Amino acid sequence: MPVVKALTGNESAAHGAALARPDLIAAYPITPQSSVVENLAQMLADGKLSCEMVEVESEHSAMSVIQGAALAGARTFTATSAQGLALMYEPYFRMSTLRLPMVMAVAGREMTSPETIWGGQQDTVSLREAGWIQFYVEDNQEILDTVIQGYKVAEHQGVLLPVNVCYDGFFLSHLTEGVEIPDQEQVDSFLPQYRPQHVILDPQRPMAVDPMTPGNLLMKYRRNHLEAMQTALRVIDEIDADFYRVFGRRYGGTIEEYRLEGADAVLVTIGSMTGAAREVVDLLRDQGKKVGLVKVRVLRPFPLKRIVRALRSAKAIGVVDRSVSFGWNSGALFQEVLAALGSQGMVMPAVSFIGGLGGADISNDHMLKALTTVLEVSANQAAEQETVWLD
Amino acid sequence: MTSTWISPTGDEGIYQIDTGKWRTFRPVINRDRCTNCKLCGYYCPVSSIKLSNQQQVHIDLSYCKGCAICATECPRGAIDMVREGEE
Amino acid sequence: MNLQEVFYGAEDLISPGLSACPGCAGELTMRTVMKIMGKNTILGVPPGCMAGAGVVGWNRLSGAKVPITIPLLDNTASMLAGIRRYYQSQGRNDVRVVAFAGDGATADAGFQALSGAAERGENIIYICYDNEGYMNTGFQRSGTSSKGSNTSTTPVGAMRKGKAQHKKDLPLLLAMHNAAYVATVSPAYVQDFVRKIEKAKEVTCGLAYIHVLSPCPTGWWFDPKDTIKLARLAVQTNFFPLYEYEDGRFYQTVSVKQAKPVQEFVSRLGKFKHLDQEAIADLQQWTDRRANLLQRLCAESPA
Ligand SMILES: Cc1ncc(C[n+]2csc(CCOP(=O)(O)OP(=O)(O)O)c2C)c(N)n1
Ligand code: SF4
Numbered sequence: 001m002p003v004v005k006a007l008t009g010n011e012s013a014a015h016g017a018a019l020a021r022p023d024l025i026a027a028y029p030i031t032p033q034s035s036v037v038e039n040l041a042q043m044l045a046d047g048k049l050s051c052e053m054v055e056v057e058s059e060h061s062a063m064s065v066i067q068g069a070a071l072a073g074a075r076t077f078t079a080t081s082a083q084g085l086a087l088m089y090e091p092y093f094r095m096s097t098l099r100l101p102m103v104m105a106v107a108g109r110e111m112t113s114p115e116t117i118w119g120g121q122q123d124t125v126s127l128r129e130a131g132w133i134q135f136y137v138e139d140n141q142e143i144l145d146t147v148i149q150g151y152k153v154a155e156h157q158g159v160l161l162p163v164n165v166c167y168d169g170f171f172l173s174h175l176t177e178g179v180e181i182p183d184q185e186q187v188d189s190f191l192p193q194y195r196p197q198h199v200i201l202d203p204q205r206p207m208a209v210d211p212m213t214p215g216n217l218l219m220k221y222r223r224n225h226l227e228a229m230q231t232a233l234r235v236i237d238e239i240d241a242d243f244y245r246v247f248g249r250r251y252g253g254t255i256e257e258y259r260l261e262g263a264d265a266v267l268v269t270i271g272s273m274t275g276a277a278r279e280v281v282d283l284l285r286d287q288g289k290k291v292g293l294v295k296v297r298v299l300r301p302f303p304l305k306r307i308v309r310a311l312r313s314a315k316a317i318g319v320v321d322r323s324v325s326f327g328w329n330s331g332a333l334f335q336e337v338l339a340a341l342g343s344q345g346m347v348m349p350a351v352s353f354i355g356g357l358g359g360a361d362i363s364n365d366h367m368l369k370a371l372t373t374v375l376e377v378s379a380n381q382a383a384e385q386e387t388v389w390l391d
Numbered sequence: 392m393t394s395t396w397i398s399p400t401g402d403e404g405i406y407q408i409d410t411g412k413w414r415t416f417r418p419v420i421n422r423d424r425c426t427n428c429k430l431c432g433y434y435c436p437v438s439s440i441k442l443s444n445q446q447q448v449h450i451d452l453s454y455c456k457g458c459a460i461c462a463t464e465c466p467r468g469a470i471d472m473v474r475e476g477e478e
Numbered sequence: 479m480n481l482q483e484v485f486y487g488a489e490d491l492i493s494p495g496l497s498a499c500p501g502c503a504g505e506l507t508m509r510t511v512m513k514i515m516g517k518n519t520i521l522g523v524p525p526g527c528m529a530g531a532g533v534v535g536w537n538r539l540s541g542a543k544v545p546i547t548i549p550l551l552d553n554t555a556s557m558l559a560g561i562r563r564y565y566q567s568q569g570r571n572d573v574r575v576v577a578f579a580g581d582g583a584t585a586d587a588g589f590q591a592l593s594g595a596a597e598r599g600e601n602i603i604y605i606c607y608d609n610e611g612y613m614n615t616g617f618q619r620s621g622t623s624s625k626g627s628n629t630s631t632t633p634v635g636a637m638r639k640g641k642a643q644h645k646k647d648l649p650l651l652l653a654m655h656n657a658a659y660v661a662t663v664s665p666a667y668v669q670d671f672v673r674k675i676e677k678a679k680e681v682t683c684g685l686a687y688i689h690v691l692s693p694c695p696t697g698w699w700f701d702p703k704d705t706i707k708l709a710r711l712a713v714q715t716n717f718f719p720l721y722e723y724e725d726g727r728f729y730q731t732v733s734v735k736q737a738k739p740v741q742e743f744v745s746r747l748g749k750f751k752h753l754d755q756e757a758i759a760d761l762q763q764w765t766d767r768r769a770n771l772l773q774r775l776c777a778e779s780p781a
């Protein structure tokens with residue numbers, strides 16, 4: 001029987017990982033992630049989990065040990081944040097381009113400098129061009145569920161890519177909520193054993209992994225990688241629907257649309273800030289205002305078609321980022337959404353909001369300010385907009 | 392296994408460079424001096440020194456780069472380096 | 479295996495045609511090691527001359543007859559540890575996992591990963607071919623280049639005379655990590671070489687580390703025919719002593735009764751051509767000091 005427990009975000013990630021029965025875990029401590037792996041280590045010590053655990057000397061080695069194990073056929077798990085992710089970059093990029101499925105939880109943290117240990121999404125957002133699938137989740141239940149969904153997506157034969165489950169450091173990693181922990185048997189039936197067919201290091205089937213490859217062939221691999229990403233858009237939606245049938249919970253797949261009926265002003269959010277946005281949408285809807293919300297759950301691959309469809313009848317939009325795009329004087333998600341709309345010939349006033357960096361809160365007041373601004377813009381249709389800082 | 396073009400793998404055969412073409416000198420065993428002690432084969436970087444069915448050392452020139460280590464190490468001076476194209 | 483079995487009987491598991499330079503001791507060592515390791519082996523060769531020579535392969539072809547991969551320059555020990563851990567967890571302990579890495583990948587960029595793996599006792603066999611520099615990228619200095627080496631990043635000119643520091647002592651460092659087995663080997667001492675690789679092959683608990691001094695005709699500037707001669711001279715001058723470390727004890731495996739002056743080794747190498755008597759005396763002193771240290775370490779161990 002599933003049980004409901006009070007769990008922090010990090011505990012939720014650990015439970016999700018344990019339920020997926022990994023063969024090998026390797027990780028290195030960093031705030032705010034550390035307790036993910038501490039929890040798994042305790043489960044192992046208590047005999048509640050059975051797998052290889054490698055207490056590596058750095059995140060670079062965490063990803064490297066995992067890469068080796070994955071090439072030998074293992075299902076693997078790790079977790080990290082900010083500086084740890086940055087140190088991993090070299091094997092991180094390689095994990096996706098070697099097409100090795102896995103799930104890595106990231107308790108999002110701002111990138112130093114200024115020196116900081118607090119929440120932000122700059123760490124993972126900055127790595128959105130490293131070939132991984134990136135989920136951004138809203139609450140602790142979604143963390144646990146997305147880790148399980150993540151393995152199913154990653155190991156899908158049409159996908160075969162690693163998955164990040166990103167959740168806001170401290171806001172979720174250290175926040176306690178009631179979380180339903182599914183049955184092991186249920187998870188086992190949802191997530192069958194994984195055996196790689198496309199690549200293996202095994203004397204029983206000798207092959208070279210990563211021989212020197214000239215550009216014309218390299219492009220073939222890249223092209224397939226890009227296509228797998230597009231396939232993943234569909235697969236993520238399907239797996240979310242499958243998940244609902246087994247566990248009774250769903251998250252909309254790549255995006256979630258909230259109260260979009262007849263909405264003139266729509267906010268686009270990512271991660272835990274979505275909670276505040278929902279409340280503000282409800283508040284303004286109660287006042288008769290035509291407002292709605294789109295939560296981007298998957299940043300990579302970018303759900304272009306669904307986002308465009310969701311936003312097509314809006315008169316103005318606002319995008320709230322917990323990260324910046326250096327050189328664009330705006331948030332990163334803002335640029336992505338604009339690119340999506342523009343690619344379909346859609347032009348509408350759009351405002352970039354940046355807030356919540358380095359552990360700062362994005363409050364209901366901030367969201368109210370943002371949505372009110374978008375409402376005003378939708379009314380007066382002013383074309384050019386300054387970036388608004390929610391500080 | 393046929394190519395899937397998913398992960399970069401090499402499983403369609405062995406990659407070989409025609410290093411035999413590099414040689415300017417080739418090693419030639421002087422049978423009068425060779426005692427068949429087999430030392431030369433311990434030092435050949437390309438594993439080109441082999442045993443015949445009669446358990447005699449001989450040099451397979453297919454991949455020999457002509458480094459002359461065998462000629463230098465032979466305790467009897469039984470291997471001569473001969474310029475390619477000469478007898 | 480006796481020598482004839484290794485060198486004339488065992489299958490060469492490496493592609494017969496690799497583009498390593500003529501007379502390369504690295505190529506010789508890699509082929510020999512794999513003849514001893516056998517087919518049930520997974521080989522990791524990080525960026526460096528051996529990978530550059532094609533042992534990992536070219537587009538859809540492999541450069542070896544065993545499963546092989548190219549780790550990153552800096553993660554060989556971790557990546558191979560992951561492979562080995564998985565095989566252990568599956569009960570397939572017979573699958574050996576072997577690294578064949580240059581000194582740069584071992585002593586410099588990859589040292590943290592190697593240190594971690596040795597400390598954790600990862601059951602991999604790590605072989606470092608030490609050609610005293612980053613050869614594949616054009617003969618740059620590495621942490622194991624000898625003092626005075628003329629390299630492309632420590633060139634000789636009016637003001638500077640090659641590398642300013644002495645060589646980093648990797649095998650001793652690994653012994654100080656309590657690795658399960660540590661040995662230095664030379665391609666010139668074949669019997670000793672084969673025995674130590676076989677020993678490393680049988681280590682089932684902890685990390686086995688083998689350090690081979692690998693004369694490099696191209697980077698050291700000498701005639702390829704002299705590769706083995708120079709490997710031998712390095713031992714005979716005590717420049718590269720042959721020993722092993724096991725269960726906390728050191729053993730000298732090839733004893734040098736009357737060591738030749740280091741000058742005999744140094745003067746044959748183009749990369750040391752510019753050294754004056756003072757610089758050579760410095761190398762001699764460094765060599766003596768290390769030989770002395772090793773002697774004392776070995777004296778602490780029963781014969
Ligand atoms: C992180 C990283 N930095 C730099 C390089 C470039 N690089 C490739 S091979 C090499 C030198 C390797 O030297 P070594 O390990 O001594 O092997 P050798 O070439 O001497 O055989 C370098 C610096 C790299 N591959 N990765
Ligand atoms: S440069 Fe030196 S180590 Fe590299 S292949 Fe040539 S001889 Fe061997």
